[in-house]
Amino acid sequence: MKPQKQVYFIKGCQIILDEPLRNFANYLGDGKNVIITDENVLRFYGNLLSGYPIITIGSGEREKTLNTAKKIYQEFLKLGLDRSSFVIGVGGGIVCDITGFAASTFMRGIRFGFVPTTLLAQADASIGGKNGVNLNGFKNIVGTFTQPEFVFMDLEVLKTLPKRERINGMSEIVKYSLIGSFPMFDFIEKNWRDLLLLKRETVRKIIIDSIRIKSRIVEIDEKEGGERRKLNFGHTFGHAIEKLYRIPHGKSVSIGMVLASRISVARGMLSENDASRIETLLHNLGLPTRIPKYVSKLMEVVKNDKKRKGDSIHFVLLEEIGKSKITEISYKELEEYINDLC
Numbered sequence: 001m002k003p004q005k006q007v008y009f010i011k012g013c014q015i016i017l018d019e020p021l022r023n024f025a026n027y028l029g030d031g032k033n034v035i036i037t038d039e040n041v042l043r044f045y046g047n048l049l050s051g052y053p054i055i056t057i058g059s060g061e062r063e064k065t066l067n068t069a070k071k072i073y074q075e076f077l078k079l080g081l082d083r084s085s086f087v088i089g090v091g092g093g094i095v096c097d098i099t100g101f102a103a104s105t106f107m108r109g110i111r112f113g114f115v116p117t118t119l120l121a122q123a124d125a126s127i128g129g130k131n132g133v134n135l136n137g138f139k140n141i142v143g144t145f146t147q148p149e150f151v152f153m154d155l156e157v158l159k160t161l162p163k164r165e166r167i168n169g170m171s172e173i174v175k176y177s178l179i180g181s182f183p184m185f186d187f188i189e190k191n192w193r194d195l196l197l198l199k200r201e202t203v204r205k206i207i208i209d210s211i212r213i214k215s216r217i218v219e220i221d222e223k224e225g226g227e228r229r230k231l232n233f234g235h236t237f238g239h240a241i242e243k244l245y246r247i248p249h250g251k252s253v254s255i256g257m258v259l260a261s262r263i264s265v266a267r268g269m270l271s272e273n274d275a276s277r278i279e280t281l282l283h284n285l286g287l288p289t290r291i292p293k294y295v296s297k298l299m300e301v302v303k304n305d306k307k308r309k310g311d312s313i314h315f316v317l318l319e320e321i322g323k324s325k326i327t328e329i330s331y332k333e334l335e336e337y338i339n340d341l342c
C-alpha cells in the first residue's frame, strides 16, 4: 500500500513525510532556485535533481565551516541569487546545517528548504531551525536560528545509507525517547532489529515520534533559553568526545548519553536498572557505550564548551527513561563524577 503523506508544522515550517524525492521541483520558488548537496548524495540521486544549478560540497564534518559557506556565497553571487531566490539542501545533517546557515545569512536571509537524506537528518538535524558551522574545533559555534520553509522526507533514500550511517543515526533517536517518551523507548527496545534493518513502518514510526518530541520542545523554546536545552542530552560529553577522538557525531553522543545516565544514577535520580537498559539498547543498536580514558582531557574540552556559564554548566540528566531535567552543575562536581566513573 502506498504510504499516506503526513504533514506537521513547527514554527511555520512545513514537514512532509513520504514525499518522493523526484517531486522536489513542486516545492521550489518562482525565482531562481539552487540545490546544495554533497558528493555522495549527488552520486546516488543526481539524476532526480537535474534541471537546476547544483552546488556540491565534500562530505564529512570538516566541510561544515565558514570556508565552505564562503564558497557557497560566491556561487550564489555567480548565479545571481536575490531575495526572491530559493535554496534547497538535499543531504545529511552536514548539508542541512551548511545550507541553512548560508541561506539564512546571504543577503541577510533568503528562502530555503531541506530534503534530509540520512536517518539522523530526517529524525533530527533538518528539524527545528538551528543552522550552524564549526570554527576552530568548536562545534556549531557560529550559526542562526532560522526555520526552513519546508522539510520533506523520502524514506526510500535511506536504503542507500551505509550501515555505519544507519547506526550513527540511531543515537539521536534513542535520545528523543530518553528525554521525552518512555513508550518510544519501549518500542525501540522491542523493535531494534527491525530498526537496524530499516523496516519501513518501524523507521517511519520512530521518525514521527522524534519529530513530535522535537516539535513539542521547539514550539515552547525555539532559541534554547530553557526547555530546548534538553535536546543537548548526551551532547556535552558527546561533542567533547567527537572533538578529541574524531568519532562520528551519533557515536560520540551515544557515549555522552551513557555518561549522562551514569551521572543521573550517581545523583540519585535515575535507577541503576534504567541506566543498564539504556546501555543495553545502545549496544544492541551497534553504538559504542564504553567510557573513554583520559578524562582530564575530556573535562578540558567540556570547560571550553560554548554553553559555558561561569563555573557551572547546564547539564541534562534523567529522572527516569522518558523524563529529563535541566540542572546546573559545577565543573568541579562534574569532574568528580567523571573521575569516579572512568
Ligand SMILES: NC(=O)c1ccc[n+]([C@@H]2O[C@H](COP(=O)([O-])OP(=O)(O)OC[C@H]3O[C@@H](n4cnc5c(N)ncnc54)[C@H](O)[C@@H]3O)[C@@H](O)[C@H]2O)c1
Residues within 6 Å of the ligand: 038, 039, 040, 041, 044, 059, 060, 061, 064, 091, 092, 093, 094, 095, 097, 117, 118, 119, 120, 121, 124, 125, 126, 127, 128, 129, 130, 131, 132, 140, 157, 158, 159, 160, 161, 162, 165, 168, 169, 172, 249
Ligand atoms: N541542526 C541541528 O539541529 C542538528 C541536530 C543534530 C545533528 N546535527 C548535525 O548533523 C551532522 C551529522 O549529520 P549526518 O549524520 O546526517 O552526517 P552527514 O551529513 O555527514 O551524512 C553522513 C554520510 O552519509 C552520506 N549520505 C547522505 N545521504 C545519503 C543517502 N541517502 N545514501 C547514501 N549516502 C548518503 C553523506 O554523503 C555522508 O557521507 C553533524 O554535523 C551534527 O552536528 C545538526
